Amino acid sequence: MRASITAVGHYIPEKILTNKDLERIVDTSDEWIRTRTGIRERRILDADKGTSYMAVAAAKMVLRQKNISAAEIDLIIVATTTPDMTVPPTAAFVQKELKAVNCWGFDLNGACSGFLFALATGAQFIESGRHRKVLVIGADKMSAIVDYQDRNTCILFGDAAGAVLLEPARNEDLGIRDYILHLDGSGSEYLRIAAGGSLLPTTLETVANKMHYLYQDGKTVFKFAVNGMTEVVAEILENNGLKGGDIKLFIPHQANFRIIDAVAKKVGLRPDQVMLNIEKYGNTTAATIPLAMSEAYQQRLMHTNDWIVMAAFGAGFTWGSLLLRWEMD
Ligand code: UT7
Numbered sequence: 001m002r003a004s005i006t007a008v009g010h011y012i013p014e015k016i017l018t019n020k021d022l023e024r025i026v027d028t029s030d031e032w033i034r035t036r037t038g039i040r041e042r043r044i045l046d047a048d049k050g051t052s053y054m055a056v057a058a059a060k061m062v063l064r065q066k067n068i069s070a071a072e073i074d075l076i077i078v079a080t081t082t083p084d085m086t087v088p089p090t091a092a093f094v095q096k097e098l099k100a101v102n103c104w105g106f107d108l109n110g111a112c113s114g115f116l117f118a119l120a121t122g123a124q125f126i127e128s129g130r131h132r133k134v135l136v137i138g139a140d141k142m143s144a145i146v147d148y149q150d151r152n153t154c155i156l157f158g159d160a161a162g163a164v165l166l167e168p169a170r171n172e173d174l175g176i177r178d179y180i181l182h183l184d185g186s187g188s189e190y191l192r193i194a195a196g197g198s199l200l201p202t203t204l205e206t207v208a209n210k211m212h213y214l215y216q217d218g219k220t221v222f223k224f225a226v227n228g229m230t231e232v233v234a235e236i237l238e239n240n241g242l243k244g245g246d247i248k249l250f251i252p253h254q255a256n257f258r259i260i261d262a263v264a265k266k267v268g269l270r271p272d273q274v275m276l277n278i279e280k281y282g283n284t285t286a287a288t289i290p291l292a293m294s295e296a297y298q299q300r301l302m303h304t305n306d307w308i309v310m311a312a313f314g315a316g317f318t319w320g321s322l323l324l325r326w327e328m329d
Contacts (some may be wrong), residue, residue, distance in 0.1 A: 003126035003134075004175030004327040007165040009061025010294035011054045012281065013045040019155070026151040033155045038257025042158025042282035044143045050084035052093035054161035055139035058290070059098055062135065062163045070098040074131035076105030077122050079114030079138045079286040081315075082145055083107055094137065103135075111191070112253050112314025113181070114138055114286035115162070116322050120179045122166045134166040138286035145193060147213035156255070157214075158282035162290020170327055173305070178240055179322040180232045187224060187317030190217040225259050225313035230266040232321035233311050237267065240323055244268030248306035248326070249296060253313060254278035254288040263311065275301065285314070302326045 018041040019030035033039055045054060055078055063070060076091045076098075083090040091105035110117035115138030125131040139161035148154045169175030195211035196202045206212060229252065237243065250269050252260045257278055264274045275292045284291060289310050296302055306326040313319040 001127055001129060002169040002172060002175035002177070003123035003166045004169035005164045005324065006167045006327060007062045007066040008163070008290065008294045008297050009058045009065060010160065010162040010287070010291045011057035011061070012160050012291070013043040013054070015044045015046070016041050017044050017158070022155055025148055026154060028151045028155055036258070037156060038278050039155065039282045040279045043160060045141050045159040050093070051080050051082050051139045051141045051161070052084045052090050052097065054141065054159065055090065055094050055137045055163065056097045058139065058161040058163035059094060059135055059137060062165050063098075066165055068133070070100040071102050073098070073100045073103045073133050073135050075122065075125055075134045076100060076103055077108055077118045077134065077136050078105070079108045079110060079118035079136070080140055081109055081111055081114065081285050082141045090139070110286070110314070110318050111316055112255060112283070112285050112288070113312040113316070113318035113320055114314070115289045116179065116310060116312050116320045117181060117318065119164070119166075119176070119322060120181060123176045126166050126168055132167060135163060136166060137161060137163040138290045140285035140287050142283070142285055145212070145214050147210055150213065152218060153214055153216055156283050158284050160281055160284035160287040160291050162287050162294055164290055164293070174325045174327040176322065176324045178236055179320060180236050181320035182228070182232070182318065184317045188315070190220045191215070191315035222256065222259060224317055225255065226262045228313050228317065228319040229259070229263045229311045229321070232319060233263060233267045233309060236309065236321045236323050242307060244273070246307050247273055247309050249273060249275055249302055249308050251275045251289055251292050251296065251308060251310045253311065254281065254292060255283045255313070297328065302328070304329055
Protein backbone atom coordinates (compact mmCIF):
# COMPACT_ATOMS: atom_id res chain seq x y z
CA MET A 1 0.00 0.00 0.00
CA ARG A 2 1.39 3.42 -0.94
CA ALA A 3 0.85 6.68 0.96
CA SER A 4 -0.67 9.55 -0.99
CA ILE A 5 -1.27 13.24 -0.38
CA THR A 6 -5.05 13.71 -0.43
CA ALA A 7 -5.31 17.29 0.88
CA VAL A 8 -2.93 20.24 1.23
CA GLY A 9 -3.23 23.56 3.07
CA HIS A 10 -1.18 26.43 4.36
CA TYR A 11 -1.18 29.52 6.55
CA ILE A 12 0.72 32.79 6.15
CA PRO A 13 0.65 35.59 8.73
CA GLU A 14 -0.84 38.91 7.59
CA LYS A 15 2.07 41.13 8.54
CA ILE A 16 4.49 41.76 5.65
CA LEU A 17 8.15 42.70 6.12
CA THR A 18 9.49 44.11 2.83
CA ASN A 19 13.05 44.64 1.67
CA LYS A 20 12.41 48.37 2.03
CA ASP A 21 11.45 47.82 5.69
CA LEU A 22 14.73 45.93 6.20
CA GLU A 23 16.68 48.79 4.62
CA ARG A 24 15.59 50.85 7.61
CA ILE A 25 16.78 48.21 10.12
CA VAL A 26 20.14 46.97 8.75
CA ASP A 27 22.73 48.06 6.19
CA THR A 28 21.21 46.39 3.13
CA SER A 29 19.32 47.25 -0.04
CA ASP A 30 16.27 45.96 -1.85
CA GLU A 31 18.49 45.48 -4.90
CA TRP A 32 21.07 43.36 -3.02
CA ILE A 33 18.40 41.15 -1.47
CA ARG A 34 16.50 40.64 -4.73
CA THR A 35 19.53 39.87 -6.88
CA ARG A 36 21.31 37.66 -4.29
CA THR A 37 18.29 35.76 -3.01
CA GLY A 38 15.16 36.42 -5.12
CA ILE A 39 13.25 37.59 -2.02
CA ARG A 40 11.07 40.73 -2.03
CA GLU A 41 9.14 40.28 1.19
CA ARG A 42 8.39 37.82 3.98
CA ARG A 43 5.58 37.29 6.52
CA ILE A 44 6.00 37.83 10.26
CA LEU A 45 3.77 36.23 12.90
CA ASP A 46 2.53 38.30 15.85
CA ALA A 47 5.03 38.26 18.70
CA ASP A 48 2.50 36.72 21.12
CA LYS A 49 1.75 33.70 18.91
CA GLY A 50 3.81 30.52 18.47
CA THR A 51 4.47 28.11 15.63
CA SER A 52 1.47 25.96 16.62
CA TYR A 53 -0.87 28.84 15.76
CA MET A 54 0.20 28.62 12.12
CA ALA A 55 0.33 24.81 12.15
CA VAL A 56 -3.27 24.65 13.40
CA ALA A 57 -4.48 27.09 10.74
CA ALA A 58 -2.79 25.07 7.97
CA ALA A 59 -4.20 21.82 9.41
CA LYS A 60 -7.72 23.29 9.54
CA MET A 61 -7.46 24.12 5.84
CA VAL A 62 -6.59 20.47 5.16
CA LEU A 63 -9.53 19.20 7.23
CA ARG A 64 -11.95 21.60 5.48
CA GLN A 65 -10.66 20.62 2.05
CA LYS A 66 -11.18 16.94 2.80
CA ASN A 67 -14.38 17.56 4.79
CA ILE A 68 -13.28 15.36 7.68
CA SER A 69 -13.25 15.94 11.42
CA ALA A 70 -10.06 16.14 13.47
CA ALA A 71 -11.21 13.08 15.39
CA GLU A 72 -10.44 10.97 12.30
CA ILE A 73 -6.72 11.80 12.42
CA ASP A 74 -4.52 8.90 13.62
CA LEU A 75 -1.16 10.67 13.82
CA ILE A 76 0.15 14.26 13.77
CA ILE A 77 3.78 14.93 12.83
CA VAL A 78 5.00 18.52 13.14
CA ALA A 79 8.29 19.28 11.41
CA THR A 80 9.70 22.40 13.05
CA THR A 81 12.90 24.07 14.20
CA THR A 82 10.97 26.63 16.23
CA PRO A 83 8.69 24.68 18.59
CA ASP A 84 6.32 26.74 20.77
CA MET A 85 8.28 25.42 23.75
CA THR A 86 11.14 22.97 24.19
CA VAL A 87 8.70 20.77 26.11
CA PRO A 88 5.98 19.68 25.37
CA PRO A 89 6.08 18.94 21.65
CA THR A 90 4.32 21.43 19.38
CA ALA A 91 2.24 18.50 18.09
CA ALA A 92 0.55 18.49 21.53
CA PHE A 93 -0.62 22.09 21.12
CA VAL A 94 -1.83 21.29 17.63
CA GLN A 95 -3.73 18.20 18.86
CA LYS A 96 -5.39 20.21 21.63
CA GLU A 97 -6.46 23.09 19.41
CA LEU A 98 -7.75 20.82 16.64
CA LYS A 99 -9.49 18.54 19.18
CA ALA A 100 -7.92 15.57 17.43
CA VAL A 101 -9.00 13.22 20.19
CA ASN A 102 -7.99 9.89 18.62
CA CYS A 103 -4.38 10.46 17.66
CA TRP A 104 -0.80 10.43 18.83
CA GLY A 105 1.96 12.60 17.51
CA PHE A 106 5.39 14.14 17.80
CA ASP A 107 7.72 16.86 16.56
CA LEU A 108 10.51 16.17 14.12
CA ASN A 109 13.52 18.47 13.77
CA GLY A 110 15.04 18.08 10.33
CA ALA A 111 15.72 21.82 9.92
CA CYS A 112 14.97 22.92 6.34
CA SER A 113 14.58 19.28 5.27
CA GLY A 114 12.10 18.67 8.09
CA PHE A 115 9.00 18.46 5.93
CA LEU A 116 10.54 15.84 3.62
CA PHE A 117 11.76 13.84 6.60
CA ALA A 118 8.27 14.06 8.16
CA LEU A 119 6.56 13.10 4.91
CA ALA A 120 8.74 10.00 4.54
CA THR A 121 8.15 9.16 8.22
CA GLY A 122 4.39 9.60 7.98
CA ALA A 123 4.29 7.45 4.86
CA GLN A 124 5.64 4.47 6.80
CA PHE A 125 2.52 4.37 8.99
CA ILE A 126 0.24 4.33 5.95
CA GLU A 127 2.35 1.80 4.04
CA SER A 128 2.40 -0.57 7.02
CA GLY A 129 -1.39 -0.40 7.22
CA ARG A 130 -1.12 0.81 10.82
CA HIS A 131 -2.81 4.19 10.18
CA ARG A 132 -5.21 5.59 7.56
CA LYS A 133 -5.01 9.35 8.16
CA VAL A 134 -1.70 11.04 9.00
CA LEU A 135 -1.39 14.81 9.25
CA VAL A 136 2.09 16.02 8.27
CA ILE A 137 2.81 19.67 9.05
CA GLY A 138 5.82 21.87 8.32
CA ALA A 139 5.76 25.08 10.37
CA ASP A 140 8.32 27.63 11.50
CA LYS A 141 8.31 31.00 13.19
CA MET A 142 11.80 31.99 12.07
CA SER A 143 11.27 35.56 13.29
CA ALA A 144 11.61 34.14 16.82
CA ILE A 145 15.22 32.98 16.28
CA VAL A 146 16.55 35.53 13.79
CA ASP A 147 18.72 38.47 14.87
CA TYR A 148 17.25 41.56 13.19
CA GLN A 149 20.62 43.27 13.55
CA ASP A 150 22.40 40.60 11.48
CA ARG A 151 22.01 41.38 7.78
CA ASN A 152 23.49 38.00 6.83
CA THR A 153 20.42 36.17 8.12
CA CYS A 154 17.53 38.55 8.85
CA ILE A 155 16.85 39.24 5.18
CA LEU A 156 16.39 35.55 4.41
CA PHE A 157 13.75 34.18 6.72
CA GLY A 158 10.00 34.39 7.28
CA ASP A 159 7.14 32.68 9.12
CA ALA A 160 4.59 30.23 7.67
CA ALA A 161 3.05 26.77 7.87
CA GLY A 162 1.95 24.11 5.42
CA ALA A 163 0.18 20.81 5.99
CA VAL A 164 -0.82 17.70 4.07
CA LEU A 165 -3.02 14.69 4.76
CA LEU A 166 -1.53 11.28 3.98
CA GLU A 167 -3.93 8.42 3.23
CA PRO A 168 -3.65 5.08 1.42
CA ALA A 169 -3.30 5.78 -2.33
CA ARG A 170 -6.28 5.12 -4.60
CA ASN A 171 -4.12 2.75 -6.67
CA GLU A 172 -0.56 1.42 -6.74
CA ASP A 173 0.64 3.97 -9.32
CA LEU A 174 -0.24 6.99 -7.20
CA GLY A 175 1.33 8.45 -4.08
CA ILE A 176 4.86 8.55 -2.66
CA ARG A 177 7.03 6.43 -4.93
CA ASP A 178 10.54 7.02 -3.64
CA TYR A 179 12.75 9.18 -1.46
CA ILE A 180 16.44 9.67 -0.79
CA LEU A 181 17.29 11.27 2.55
CA HIS A 182 20.67 12.23 3.99
CA LEU A 183 22.22 13.41 7.25
CA ASP A 184 25.83 14.59 7.58
CA GLY A 185 26.76 16.09 10.94
CA SER A 186 30.07 17.40 9.65
CA GLY A 187 28.01 20.36 8.41
CA SER A 188 26.74 21.22 11.87
CA GLU A 189 29.09 24.16 12.42
CA TYR A 190 27.86 26.11 9.38
CA LEU A 191 24.22 26.56 10.37
CA ARG A 192 23.21 26.40 14.02
CA ILE A 193 21.86 28.00 17.16
CA ALA A 194 24.71 27.48 19.60
CA ALA A 195 22.98 28.19 22.91
CA GLY A 196 19.70 27.28 24.54
CA GLY A 197 20.13 23.52 24.20
CA SER A 198 21.50 21.04 26.73
CA LEU A 199 25.10 21.56 25.63
CA LEU A 200 25.04 25.28 26.34
CA PRO A 201 21.93 26.28 28.30
CA THR A 202 20.79 29.88 28.14
CA THR A 203 22.65 32.22 30.49
CA LEU A 204 22.95 35.98 30.67
CA GLU A 205 26.28 35.56 28.90
CA THR A 206 24.93 33.49 25.99
CA VAL A 207 22.18 36.07 25.49
CA ALA A 208 24.66 38.96 25.64
CA ASN A 209 26.73 37.15 23.00
CA LYS A 210 23.61 36.59 20.85
CA MET A 211 24.18 32.84 20.87
CA HIS A 212 20.45 32.17 21.02
CA TYR A 213 20.11 33.46 17.45
CA LEU A 214 20.54 31.55 14.21
CA TYR A 215 24.08 31.63 12.81
CA GLN A 216 24.82 30.76 9.18
CA ASP A 217 27.94 30.62 7.04
CA GLY A 218 25.91 31.38 3.93
CA LYS A 219 28.62 30.83 1.33
CA THR A 220 29.47 27.33 2.55
CA VAL A 221 25.82 26.30 2.95
CA PHE A 222 25.10 27.63 -0.55
CA LYS A 223 27.72 25.36 -2.17
CA PHE A 224 26.64 22.26 -0.27
CA ALA A 225 22.98 23.02 -0.99
CA VAL A 226 23.49 23.25 -4.76
CA ASN A 227 25.58 20.08 -4.89
CA GLY A 228 23.46 18.09 -2.44
CA MET A 229 20.11 18.94 -3.99
CA THR A 230 21.37 18.40 -7.56
CA GLU A 231 22.73 14.97 -6.65
CA VAL A 232 19.58 13.70 -4.93
CA VAL A 233 17.25 14.97 -7.65
CA ALA A 234 19.37 13.45 -10.43
CA GLU A 235 19.63 10.19 -8.49
CA ILE A 236 15.92 9.84 -7.76
CA LEU A 237 15.05 10.49 -11.41
CA GLU A 238 17.58 7.94 -12.62
CA ASN A 239 16.56 5.30 -10.06
CA ASN A 240 12.97 5.57 -11.27
CA GLY A 241 13.73 5.63 -15.00
CA LEU A 242 12.63 9.26 -15.38
CA LYS A 243 14.09 12.21 -17.25
CA GLY A 244 13.73 15.90 -16.35
CA GLY A 245 11.10 16.24 -19.06
CA ASP A 246 8.84 13.66 -17.33
CA ILE A 247 8.44 15.87 -14.26
CA LYS A 248 5.36 18.07 -14.08
CA LEU A 249 6.54 20.13 -11.15
CA PHE A 250 9.71 20.44 -9.09
CA ILE A 251 8.86 21.78 -5.63
CA PRO A 252 12.16 22.75 -3.98
CA HIS A 253 12.90 24.17 -0.55
CA GLN A 254 12.88 27.94 -1.03
CA ALA A 255 16.14 29.21 0.51
CA ASN A 256 17.62 31.18 -2.36
CA PHE A 257 16.44 31.62 -5.95
CA ARG A 258 20.01 31.15 -7.17
CA ILE A 259 20.23 27.72 -5.48
CA ILE A 260 16.94 26.59 -7.03
CA ASP A 261 17.92 27.93 -10.45
CA ALA A 262 21.32 26.20 -10.38
CA VAL A 263 19.79 22.86 -9.33
CA ALA A 264 17.02 23.05 -11.95
CA LYS A 265 19.51 23.82 -14.74
CA LYS A 266 21.88 21.03 -13.69
CA VAL A 267 19.12 18.38 -13.71
CA GLY A 268 17.57 19.64 -16.95
CA LEU A 269 14.33 21.27 -15.79
CA ARG A 270 12.73 24.17 -17.64
CA PRO A 271 11.68 27.25 -15.60
CA ASP A 272 7.99 26.40 -16.09
CA GLN A 273 8.59 23.08 -14.29
CA VAL A 274 9.84 24.82 -11.12
CA MET A 275 7.51 26.03 -8.35
CA LEU A 276 8.77 29.31 -6.95
CA ASN A 277 7.27 31.55 -4.27
CA ILE A 278 10.41 32.65 -2.44
CA GLU A 279 9.78 36.19 -3.68
CA LYS A 280 6.73 36.50 -1.38
CA TYR A 281 7.77 34.51 1.69
CA GLY A 282 11.56 34.08 1.88
CA ASN A 283 12.86 30.98 3.63
CA THR A 284 10.21 29.60 6.00
CA THR A 285 12.33 26.49 6.82
CA ALA A 286 10.04 23.43 7.28
CA ALA A 287 7.10 25.28 5.75
CA THR A 288 8.55 26.13 2.32
CA ILE A 289 7.66 22.89 0.53
CA PRO A 290 4.09 22.36 1.81
CA LEU A 291 3.38 26.10 1.35
CA ALA A 292 4.65 25.96 -2.25
CA MET A 293 2.71 22.73 -2.82
CA SER A 294 -0.49 24.26 -1.48
CA GLU A 295 -0.13 27.31 -3.72
CA ALA A 296 0.68 25.08 -6.72
CA TYR A 297 -2.48 23.09 -6.00
CA GLN A 298 -4.56 26.28 -5.75
CA GLN A 299 -3.08 27.42 -9.08
CA ARG A 300 -4.03 24.02 -10.57
CA LEU A 301 -0.46 23.29 -11.60
CA MET A 302 -0.73 19.58 -10.66
CA HIS A 303 -3.19 16.94 -11.86
CA THR A 304 -3.80 13.24 -11.23
CA ASN A 305 -0.86 11.06 -12.33
CA ASP A 306 1.61 13.97 -12.63
CA TRP A 307 5.16 13.23 -11.47
CA ILE A 308 6.22 15.65 -8.72
CA VAL A 309 9.75 15.92 -7.29
CA MET A 310 10.62 17.76 -4.09
CA ALA A 311 14.08 18.52 -2.70
CA ALA A 312 15.47 20.27 0.34
CA PHE A 313 18.72 21.14 2.06
CA GLY A 314 19.30 22.47 5.56
CA ALA A 315 21.13 22.55 8.86
CA GLY A 316 22.77 19.34 9.96
CA PHE A 317 23.48 19.03 7.11
CA THR A 318 20.17 17.44 6.20
CA TRP A 319 19.03 16.98 2.64
CA GLY A 320 16.93 14.82 0.40
CA SER A 321 14.49 14.37 -2.45
CA LEU A 322 11.07 12.77 -2.64
CA LEU A 323 9.24 11.57 -5.74
CA LEU A 324 5.49 11.12 -5.95
CA ARG A 325 2.64 10.75 -8.38
CA TRP A 326 -0.01 13.32 -7.60
CA GLU A 327 -3.40 11.86 -6.71
CA MET A 328 -5.75 14.83 -6.49
CA ASP A 329 -7.41 16.39 -9.57
O1 UT7 B 1 17.59 26.94 4.25
C1 UT7 B 1 18.73 26.49 4.88
C2 UT7 B 1 19.88 26.51 3.97
N1 UT7 B 1 20.31 27.85 3.75
C3 UT7 B 1 20.64 28.24 2.53
O2 UT7 B 1 20.49 27.49 1.61
C4 UT7 B 1 21.28 29.61 2.35
C5 UT7 B 1 22.51 29.48 1.51
N2 UT7 B 1 23.25 30.72 1.36
C6 UT7 B 1 22.78 31.80 0.64
O3 UT7 B 1 21.67 31.80 0.18
C7 UT7 B 1 23.73 32.94 0.39
O4 UT7 B 1 25.03 32.57 0.74
C8 UT7 B 1 23.35 34.26 1.10
C9 UT7 B 1 22.11 34.84 0.46
C10 UT7 B 1 23.12 33.99 2.58
C11 UT7 B 1 24.47 35.29 0.93
O5 UT7 B 1 24.74 35.48 -0.45
P1 UT7 B 1 26.22 35.43 -1.01
O6 UT7 B 1 26.15 35.72 -2.44
O7 UT7 B 1 26.83 34.11 -0.59
O8 UT7 B 1 26.88 36.65 -0.27
P2 UT7 B 1 28.15 36.66 0.71
O9 UT7 B 1 27.77 36.09 2.03
O10 UT7 B 1 29.32 36.08 0.01
O11 UT7 B 1 28.35 38.20 0.84
C12 UT7 B 1 28.76 39.00 -0.28
C13 UT7 B 1 28.88 40.43 0.20
C14 UT7 B 1 29.71 40.58 1.48
O12 UT7 B 1 30.43 41.78 1.39
P3 UT7 B 1 31.97 41.76 0.96
O13 UT7 B 1 32.66 40.89 1.97
O14 UT7 B 1 32.00 41.21 -0.41
O15 UT7 B 1 32.34 43.22 1.04
C15 UT7 B 1 28.68 40.69 2.56
O16 UT7 B 1 29.13 41.40 3.68
O17 UT7 B 1 27.59 40.95 0.52
C16 UT7 B 1 27.58 41.45 1.86
N3 UT7 B 1 26.26 41.21 2.43
C17 UT7 B 1 25.25 42.06 2.29
N4 UT7 B 1 25.13 43.24 1.65
C18 UT7 B 1 23.95 43.84 1.67
C19 UT7 B 1 25.85 40.14 3.17
N5 UT7 B 1 24.55 40.30 3.49
C20 UT7 B 1 24.16 41.48 2.96
C21 UT7 B 1 22.94 42.16 2.96
N6 UT7 B 1 22.88 43.34 2.31
N7 UT7 B 1 21.82 41.69 3.56
